[in-house]
Amino acid sequence: MLWVIVKKELKRVFSDRRLVFSAFILPAVGIYILYSLMGTMMGEMFEDRDQHQSIVHVYKAPTSFLDYYENHKDDLGMMMTFDQADFEADLIGVKDGNVDLVVMFEEGFDQKILEYQTLEQVPEIKTYYNPSEDYSYPARNKFVMQLLEGYELAMLGERFGHENYAKAFMVDVTNDESEVMDESKAMGIGLSLILPMLIAILLFAGAMGIGLDTIAGEKERGTMATLLMTPVNRETIAMGKLIGLAIVAFVSAACSFIAIMASLPNVGGMLSGGRDISITSLSFTVFQYVQLLIIMLVLVGMYVGLICITSVRAKSIKEAGTYVSPIYMIVMFASFSTMFTTGEPALIQFAIPILGNVLAIKQLFMFQLGMDAFLLSTIVSIVITGILILMITRSFNNEKVMLNA
Amino acid sequence: MIKVTNFTKVYRLTKKQMKEQKVNDHKKIAVDNISFIANKGEIFGLLGPNGAGKTTTLRTIATLLKPTMGEISVEGYDVVKDAKAVRSSIGFLTNELKMETHFTPDYTMKFFGQLHGLDLETIKTRTNELFEYFGITEFRNKKIGELSTGMTQKLAIAVSLVHDPEVVIFDEPTNGLDIITAKAVTEYLQGLKDKGKLVIISTHIMTVAEKLCDRVAVIINGKKVADGDIPSITTMTGTTNLEDAFFALYKDNVKEVL
Numbered sequence: 001m002l003w004v005i006v007k008k009e010l011k012r013v014f015s016d017r018r019l020v021f022s023a024f025i026l027p028a029v030g031i032y033i034l035y036s037l038m039g040t041m042m043g044e045m046f047e048d049r050d051q052h053q054s055i056v057h058v059y060k061a062p063t064s065f066l067d068y069y070e071n072h073k074d075d076l077g078m079m080m081t082f083d084q085a086d087f088e089a090d091l092i093g094v095k096d097g098n099v100d101l102v103v104m105f106e107e108g109f110d111q112k113i114l115e116y117q118t119l120e121q122v123p124e125i126k127t128y129y130n131p132s133e134d135y136s137y138p139a140r141n142k143f144v145m146q147l148l149e150g151y152e153l154a155m156l157g158e159r160f161g162h163e164n165y166a167k168a169f170m171v172d173v174t175n176d177e178s179e180v181m182d183e184s185k186a187m188g189i190g191l192s193l194i195l196p197m198l199i200a201i202l203l204f205a206g207a208m209g210i211g212l213d214t215i216a217g218e219k220e221r222g223t224m225a226t227l228l229m230t231p232v233n234r235e236t237i238a239m240g241k242l243i244g245l246a247i248v249a250f251v252s253a254a255c256s257f258i259a260i261m262a263s264l265p266n267v268g269g270m271l272s273g274g275r276d277i278s279i280t281s282l283s284f285t286v287f288q289y290v291q292l293l294i295i296m297l298v299l300v301g302m303y304v305g306l307i308c309i310t311s312v313r314a315k316s317i318k319e320a321g322t323y324v325s326p327i328y329m330i331v332m333f334a335s336f337s338t339m340f341t342t343g344e345p346a347l348i349q350f351a352i353p354i355l356g357n358v359l360a361i362k363q364l365f366m367f368q369l370g371m372d373a374f375l376l377s378t379i380v381s382i383v384i385t386g387i388l389i390l391m392i393t394r395s396f397n398n399e400k401v402m403l404n405a
Numbered sequence: 406m407i408k409v410t411n412f413t414k415v416y417r418l419t420k421k422q423m424k425e426q427k428v429n430d431h432k433k434i435a436v437d438n439i440s441f442i443a444n445k446g447e448i449f450g451l452l453g454p455n456g457a458g459k460t461t462t463l464r465t466i467a468t469l470l471k472p473t474m475g476e477i478s479v480e481g482y483d484v485v486k487d488a489k490a491v492r493s494s495i496g497f498l499t500n501e502l503k504m505e506t507h508f509t510p511d512y513t514m515k516f517f518g519q520l521h522g523l524d525l526e527t528i529k530t531r532t533n534e535l536f537e538y539f540g541i542t543e544f545r546n547k548k549i550g551e552l553s554t555g556m557t558q559k560l561a562i563a564v565s566l567v568h569d570p571e572v573v574i575f576d577e578p579t580n581g582l583d584i585i586t587a588k589a590v591t592e593y594l595q596g597l598k599d600k601g602k603l604v605i606i607s608t609h610i611m612t613v614a615e616k617l618c619d620r621v622a623v624i625i626n627g628k629k630v631a632d633g634d635i636p637s638i639t640t641m642t643g644t645t646n647l648e649d650a651f652f653a654l655y656k657d658n659v660k661e662v663l
Contacts (some may be wrong), residue, residue: 001522004516004519004520005520008516011508011512012505015507221503222501222503223503223504223505225469225501225502225503226517226561226564226565227520228469229467229469229492229497229565230492230517230520231489231490231492231493231520231522232520399470399471400417403464403469
């Protein structure tokens with residue numbers, strides 16, 4: 001009997017082209033296009049920044065600097081002009097984004113460098129840049145890290161007779177294996193930043209649209225009374241709807257998940273936490289996959305329970321929609337809040353419904369999910385789902401709720 | 406057999422409903438201590454104006470509502486204790502019965518047949534029989550949403566009868582039906598009676614009751630004011646037809662002037 005109802009619920013959804021399109025295909029394609037577009041655009045932005053020729057205006061440049069610059073300007077990609085007429089106008093140019101960087105050397109720079117032993121303070125170079133402009137901060141970075149650092153080293157070399165005398169040691173010049181990370185774990189940590197949140201939200205979104213229709217919609221259209229007239233237990237009807245909805249939610253989330261995975265190559269470092277690592281390097285054990293599946297299942301159970309109880313209590317889809325939106329907000333809040341937690345969460349946090357489950361997924365991706373935390377979050381979810389199912393079946397037996405009597 | 410004994414149904418009103426109906430009491434007595442017996446092989450009618458408590462009574466017989474007081478049994482099964490057994494032996498029809506417009510008549514029959522515990526072979530035979538009778542056969546594979554109102558109503562009736570119930574409960578059988586469908590339905594109900602089934606209907610159209618019913622119970626404001634076969638009711642009220650008899654009863658029981 002249960003299976004007959006589950007089958008009908010599934011047939012209702014999967015044989016309706018419009019529903020299939022709006023519940024499975026549209027979100028998946030949307031996610032794929034959105035992420036790919038974001039990835040490509042971010043990539044282009046970075047590339048554009050790299051390609052951009054910075055406009056740098058330098059004032060009172062000493063001869064030593066001019067010489068150094070002349071020898072190194074080819075690898076810099078900077079348009080440097082020296083001693084413009086109006087320094088104040090240049091600062092406004094930085095503010096407006098017309099000039100990327102303005103640099104001011106101290107008066108008598110070279111002389112002061114030579115007199116370093118008698119001077120109280122070494123001479124200063126002042127830079128003026130605009131952090132709110134795309135090209136300004138990278139230009140300043142390049143100027144300071146690449147040009148000035150090399151320039152300083154050259155000067156110290158002169159001071160000590162050879163450039164090497166100015167260096168006490170080197171860091172990682174011949175060491176190609178400097179990064180000793182477990183690629184799989186690194187990918188996991190990257191994914192753990194954003195994927196648990198996405199999974200939690202996608203599962204809810206998948207269940208919500210169709211979930212409101214399956215009970216509140218049936219009440220509104222009057223088809224529920226027809227169903228209640230059959231000699232099937234009300235509990236069976238309720239369970240059939242719950243299971244059907246859970247399957248729909250799962251398939252919907254799976255479609256979105258596949259879309260995310262498919263868009264990863266286009267997204268580059270955005271989803272993998274800024275690291276350039278292939279998704280293929282992520283290797284979970286079978287046990288971890290089983291754990292992930294269980295966490296997702298109990299999460300879906302709780303979601304479906306919540307959505308069903310609101311739609312059972314509501315008289316129409318519209319009313320159910322009003323009730324369910326605060327729940328959606330809580331789900332979003334719980335999911336987002338895990339994005340910014342660092343370190344090992346306290347065990348008690350896993351006992352908080354939804355938040356605990358999302359945390360468990362996060363820890364799982366980081367290969368840090370303890371058995372106690374896993375069991376705690378799972379058991380809490382199962383208990384809550386049980387209570388919700390009990391409430392739903394009681395509502396199904398309540399004439400006031402079901403027939404608005 | 407349907408046996409209704411001292412049946413009372415009280416609704417609890419919400420504050421909003423109290424305001425709408427302009428009453429100060431939380432309780433509204435929909436049906437007040439009524440009793441009657443309806444037997445196999447007859448069409449029994451519940452007569453009364455709108456809001457008299459007919460639908461409440463029928464819904465309670467059909468286990469959709471629970472009695473506040475009193476007992477109701479169908480085929481010997483109590484509507485509260487053996488609700489499932491009652492639902493197996495009845496077909497409950499109302500013109501408000503709706504079906505998922507996305508499915509075909511064929512699938513809908515199969516689905517409800519299965520929920521009634523029928524095997525696929527029986528469902529097929531019953532479906533063919535009922536579809537043939539109500540003229541649904543050529544539409545059986547269309548989506549319900551594409552059918553005409555009359556066809557959908559006939560399908561709803563066919564769906565409610567898929568399990569060939571011993572007792573058929575029909576709330577306002579001809580209300581909202583087009584004239585052709587209404588005729589098909591009344592003829593079908595008569596056919597059921599001839600097969601020895603029990604049919605119980607509610608109506609406020611006296612000509613329908615006069616034509617269809619063997620016995621009736623008149624309900625006004627939740628109270629039963631008369632029951633028996635139609636000649637005995639007209640004799641009792643000193644009238645010549647059921648409609649006049651009904652108005653005579655109404656005048657006796659309601660103070661408001663007609």
